[in-house]
Amino acid sequence: MxxxxxxxxxxxxxxxxxxxxxxxxxxxxxxxxxxxxxxxxxxxxxxxxxxxxxxxxxxxxxxxxxxxxxxxxxxxxxxxxxxxxxxxxxxxxxxxxxxxxxxxxxxxxxxxxxxxxxxxxxxxxxxxxxxxxxxxxxxxxxxxxxxxxxxxxxxxxxxxxxxxxLTMSSGGPIARLSGFTHMSLMPKGVQKTLAPLLTAFNRTDALRCSAHEYRMAALGHADFILSGTLNPWDHAAGVLICQRAGGAAKMLDGSDYTIAQNQGYLLTAADAATWDAVAEVLDPLQDTAAA
Missing domain, CATH: 3.30.540.10 (Fructose-1,6-Bisphosphatase, subunit A, domain 1)
Incomplete structure (x- = not known):
């Protein structure tokens, strides 16, 4: 060594x-x-x-x-x-x-x-x-x-x-925000709660690749990422990179993200104000249980 x-x-x-x-x-x-x-x-x-x-x-x-x-x-x-x-x-x-x-x-x-x-x-x-x-x-x-x-x-x-x-996006009104969600990985009951909430945003997608989703967000090309599957190999690097690019990343209940988290919803957004606005839209998810 x-x-x-x-x-x-x-x-x-x-x-x-x-x-x-x-x-x-x-x-x-x-x-x-x-x-x-x-x-x-x-x-x-x-x-x-x-x-x-x-x-x-x-x-x-x-x-x-x-x-x-x-x-x-x-x-x-x-x-x-x-x-x-x-x-x-x-x-x-x-x-x-x-x-x-x-x-x-x-x-x-x-x-x-x-x-x-x-x-x-x-x-x-x-x-x-x-x-x-x-x-x-x-x-x-x-x-x-x-x-x-x-x-x-x-x-x-x-x-x-x-x-x-790197600099995250400048955010903006909810109706103009675009992001990535991992809805297909969530239980069907959670999907039924989440799907109508997503109509508030301009666009939501999934790339089937956390690496490129976090990369896109850190480059300023996406405003938020929502995940209910908390594998640390998917999120630990991207969360830090987005935070150091000016973004905010926390669990939807407001607690800090650590790799010990294995339940709940992780939300990464362009900045603190955007995080708060997106979290308000997604708040009904708090009454569901992520897989």
Missing amino acids: SPDLPAVVTGPLSAAQQTSLINIIRRAARTEILPRFRRLTTSQIATKSRPDDLVTEADTAAEAMIARGLAAMFPGAVIVGEEAAMDDPSLRDKAAEAELAFIIDPVDGTWNFAHGLGVFGVILAATRYGRPVFGLIYDPLADDYVIADHTSPAHHISATGRKTV
């Missing part, structure tokens, strides 16, 4: 550490993800909790490669990959209690990836006692990423290395 890469960090990850993490993600994408894109056979795709909840050889191979790199850099950290957590759910609790944990989504948007749709990404978050302190969302096809830590502004880094500060 390099002397400038300690097992556990108490402050922000250094620039050298962040560069090393980016390089790990890039190598995994080039080695395990991109060579399999649009080349998967049916034997390389399996289902998990639902017929449309997929896992591919790219997911498992990339997660293993990223986890190895993280373990070499930070042997004292808890490392939780989406696929490992499916086999051992206790990893989520361990990460929420850890001084330093890394949360990996090796191929976010697996359904898209498995069907040849280029809307997928790699998500990596670092948390301290359950609170996100570093977030990275990498687009393998564009070879660019959005990134933030808990002490610095969020940035977009292009494939050529150009660095741009």
Whole structure:
């Protein structure tokens, strides 16, 4: 292990550490993800909790490669990959209690990836006692990423290395807001409550990929994101990046988001005023139970 890469960090990850993490993600994408894109056979795709909840050889191979790199850099950290957590759910609790944990989504948007749709990404978050302190969302096809830590502004880094500060949208009247919702992942009873509420907004969509939804929001191209499925590998990085881009992210009941949360609704919005306005529209959801 390099002397400038300690097992556990108490402050922000250094620039050298962040560069090393980016390089790990890039190598995994080039080695395990991109060579399999649009080349998967049916034997390389399996289902998990639902017929449309997929896992591919790219997911498992990339997660293993990223986890190895993280373990070499930070042997004292808890490392939780989406696929490992499916086999051992206790990893989520361990990460929420850890001084330093890394949360990996090796191929976010697996359904898209498995069907040849280029809307997928790699998500990596670092948390301290359950609170996100570093977030990275990498687009393998564009070879660019959005990134933030808990002490610095969020940035977009292009494939050529150009660095741009991220700023969330300016919000506006409810009728002009657009956002992403994960309604199809909610119980049917919750969907019946939520569906009429969404007519208050200009537009609501879902990309089947949290990586690109949070990226779009952080770039100012969406005003809010609502989710009732609180997998930390989907949200920890994006929440931090949006917050550091000027946005607000909290549970719909107003409590802070941590990766220990496994029930309720997570709302991320352009700023505090937009969060309040969207939360007021969505308040009837508080009388329902998210899955």
